[in-house]
Amino acid sequence: MSDDIIRRDPRAEWIARNRLHPLHDAMKQAGAAEVRGPSGLIRRNPHAVGFIGPNGIKRIDRLNGNSQAGGSRRAAAKTVDLPLHRVETPDYYIAVVPDLIGGRLTAHDKDVLGQAHQLVSAAGGAGAVLTIVFGDIREDSFDKSGVDRLMQFSGEQFEGYAPEARIAALEHIEKSLAPKFWLFPDSVAAGFELGCRLAARLDERPLTQAWQVGPETTLCRGAGGSSDITRPTQRLLLLAPECANPIDETRHEALAMEAVELGATEGKLSDLGQVAVDPNSVALGEAEFILSAGNGVSNWDNFHRAAELLGATEGGSRVVVDDGHMPRFRQVGASGTWVTARVYVAVGISGAVQHLQGIGQCDKVVAVNTDIGCDMVKRAALSVIDDGDEVLTELMKLVQEYRQLEVTDAA
Ligand SMILES: Cc1cc2nc3c(=O)[nH]c(=O)nc-3n(C[C@H](O)[C@H](O)[C@H](O)COP(=O)(O)OP(=O)(O)OC[C@H]3O[C@@H](n4cnc5c(N)ncnc54)[C@H](O)[C@@H]3O)c2cc1C
Secondary structure, three states, X not given: OOOOOOOOOHHHHHHHHOOOOOOHHHHOOOOOOEEEOOOOOEEXXXXXXXXXXXXXXXXXXXXXXXXXXXXXXXXXXXXXXXXEEOOOOOOEEEEEOOOOHHHOOOHHHHHHHHHHHHHHHHHOOOEEEEEEEEOOOOOOOOHHHOOOEEEEEOOHHHOOOOHHHHHHHHHHHHHHHOOOEEEXXXXXXXXXXXXXXXHHHHOOOOEEEEEEEOOOEEEEEEHHHOEEEEEEOOOEXXXXXXXXXXXXXXXXXXXXXXXXXXXXXXXXXXXXXXXXXXXXXXXXXXXXXXXXXXXXXXXXXXXXXXXXXXXXXXXXXXXXXXXXXXXXXXXXXOOOEOOOOOEEEEEOOOOOHHHHHXXXXXXXXXXXXXXXXXXXXXXXXXXXXXXXXXXXXXXXXXXXXXHHHHHHHHO
């Protein structure tokens, strides 16, 4: 019998949970800040976090300088090894074609991968989630996002806007692997168009804006998201954002599968490259990069200059809109626009719950604020604690220097 095998003792676990049991003190895992839960995953024990300070009051050091860590303020972040989900010889595949904007999985892509695993659980057997990507990859967390197999098509013909070449690749996969389901994010980025094109090519009817997928029927959002329509579940699913929870409790193999050489595709479309547009003409709900102002901004000329230089779409909190610094359609939040930007920079915004609701789907939030304890700083992936106007001025200088350097290097 190997010592590595985790053996559970349900009675001891029950006593450890039951504070009135006479053996409770002896059984509880005293002091263990992390315990292994019944599913084998490491769980935090909130009762064991913190330490008793000199005046006898329990303290929690949120900067990770806990007494157990020897008082070091830079205690190394612990990496938790999630259980590995392996599919050695798949009985069937569920194909996912993510948008992979900028070479990285979007939040919507991760929801779709979560949905793919729900379908595997419902169908049973050894199903593998096959993710098909085109062009360059910058993503490094395919394994933690639920990718069992990864097939990459690279080459000039797949770069940029190339639906014809991409559909030829998907058709080839359909012929060789016959996936049980085809899943696409129902998004303007690429998923909707590719999904519809594949459906037309395979002469199958896709479900759009699907979000509760059952074995027999699926709920699809209709009428601009204001009602739900029940439809029979189809093999091609174009999924709405938040259709399922992303994978966060397992690791996957993300094994590379060889993509066939398809050669040049005869196409009627040619990509003439991107066209520069005024970022402020992009609808706030579709903007990828938003520079948003709050009550902490006082130099408005500076703010507009910064947005222009960075190529960002402008947004604002309700307070600045109410104060007349911005038009109503620029308001972000529960009573304004819900945004889905990949990068959302919040300058001088406190992070009231109504504002945070509106940025719930943004990938990366950057906060610039003088208050380290404000809710926007807690929500942000990166925070700059300083005066907003000064940070924007410095940022503009850095951008100008960087662009100058690029011009000199190119010359
Ligand atoms: C029904 C209802 C609906 C609402 N809907 C919305 C909505 O859709 N959108 C929305 O935004 N709000 C909404 N609100 C309002 C919301 O509750 C907040 O009042 C609002 O979001 C606060 O805006 P703010 O963060 O810009 O201002 P404040 O709360 O005043 O925060 C200003 C922030 O700027 C920081 N700051 C100050 N000076 C500087 C400086 N020099 N440099 C950097 N930072 C600085 C401060 O530390 C503070 O964090 C709603 C409220 C209600 C009741």
